[in-house]
Amino acid sequence: MYNFVPKGCEALKEIFPKIIGNEELCARLARSLLAENPDLPHAYIIEGAYGTGKRTLAVELAKALVCENRTNTDAPALPCNSCRNCRNISRGACPDVIEIGTDGKASVGVDAIRELRRDVHIYPNDLERKIYIINDAHTMTVQAQNALLLTLEEPPAYAFILLLCENSALMLETIKSRAPIIRMKPLSPEDTERAMLLSDPSLETKKRTDPALFDDVIMSADGSAGLAIDLLSGKEAAKIAEARRASEKFCILAANAAKKAELLIHVTEVCTSTRETAKDQLESFALAVRDLALLKRDGDTALRFFSDREKATHLSDSFSLRKLLLISDALLEAISALERNSNTRLTLISMLSKF
Ligand SMILES: [Zn+2]
Known part of the structure; x- marks a missing residue:
């Protein structure tokens, strides 16, 4: 949501009321949309991690472009x-x-794009514009991208094409030169929660029933409301909560030199089922330790593991910065050793001997 004063108008207009976060981006788009003749290009690549709101932005952008109240300065919002x-x-x-996607396949194939190329020359039915949303555009085959290029080079004036992709590095340079990239930023934990509740108000009940799990899931989703919703609805939620409790316990034990033996028991207990589990758990430890180290340097830093800042600050105070960096290095070294298929138990023992 972003408040904006349109040109020649004193009143505040709420811009993209359904978009959470990404304020600068929304303001930039609003300036183009509120011009007498919207001066948007014919295509955009909307890039962002899974669940960061790419499709929501595409739909809101489509609405804003053809909203009957677009230039009505009295309308309170756009769209x-x-x-x-x-x-x-x-x-x-x-x-x-018109939305295009993988249709359950691994990639957006050339047939779907050929169909778009044919369809784009048919004049719109109802609106002044014809808007195409290509989901998972990063999965487009090279052949499909080349086929799309012809349309991007000379689109009909009414066409507007939005390519939604998780990684623009997978798009051909020739496509990128014709479609500016809009980058969606990961959401803050507060905005993740707002976006989740806006997209599914029934989650309010889940939040009330188990607020700790709700927090765990938000922090694990790392700025992706879509991922947080997925995690909350699946069996993963309980596993995440468990891994996070284990990481908190790791920090508490590591802070106390007298608890070395207990730390060894804890780490081997939570890390030895499979090498993959061990690696995931060490990554969770590393994220927690990263938060504690950052808190030493800057009290206002954005935390990625701890949802309770006061608790994290208290825990951070029981370490020296040097010790936290030592632990962090040992964890990262152990993670890369596990990636090289080292023996899990030996890796863990060697890791614990370093701090
Ligand atoms: Zn409207």
């Missing part, structure tokens, strides 16, 4: 979400907003 065009797009009932 207004109440005009016919906005409502039809929200319901997925607009024939001129």
Whole structure:
């Protein structure tokens, strides 16, 4: 959500009310959209990790572009979400907003793009624009990307193409030169929670029933509301909660030199089922230790592991910065040793001997 004063208008307009975070990006798009003739390019690549709101932005952008109240300075928001065009797009009932995806396959193939190329020359049914949303565009085969290039080079004036991708490095340079990249930033934990509740209000009940698990999942999702929702709905949630408790206990024991034996028992207990589990658990330890080290340097730093800042600060105070860095190095070394298929137990013992 972003408040914006349109040109020639004193009133504040709420911009992209359904987009959480990414304020600068929304303001930039708003400036282009609120111009008399929107001066947006014909295509954008929307890049961001899984679950960071790429598709939501694409749909909101489509609505804003054709919103009947776009230039109405009295309308309180853009998109207004109440005009016919906005409502039809929200319901997925607009024939001129067309979504393409992998269709259950591993990639977006050349056939889907050929169909787009044919369809793009048919004048829109209902709107002044025809908007294509290509989901998982990073999976497009080279052949598909080359086929799309022809459309991107000379699109009909009414066409607007949004390529949603997790990694623009997988897109051909020729595509990138014709479609500017919009990068979605990971959300803060607070914004992740807001985005989750906005997308599924029934999660409020889950939050009330088990607030600690809710926090665990948000912190583990690392800025992706979509991933947090997935994690909360699957069996992963309990595993994550367990791994996080184990990491907290790791920090508490590591802070106390007298608990060395207990630390060894704890680490071998939680890390020895498979090499993969051990690696995941060490990564979780490393994330917790990273938070504690950052807190030593800057009290305002954004935390990625601890949701309770006070508790984390208290824990951080029981370490010296030198010790935290030593632990962090030992953990990272052990993770890369496990990646090289070293013996898990020996790796753990050698790791613990370093701090
Ligand atoms: Zn509207």
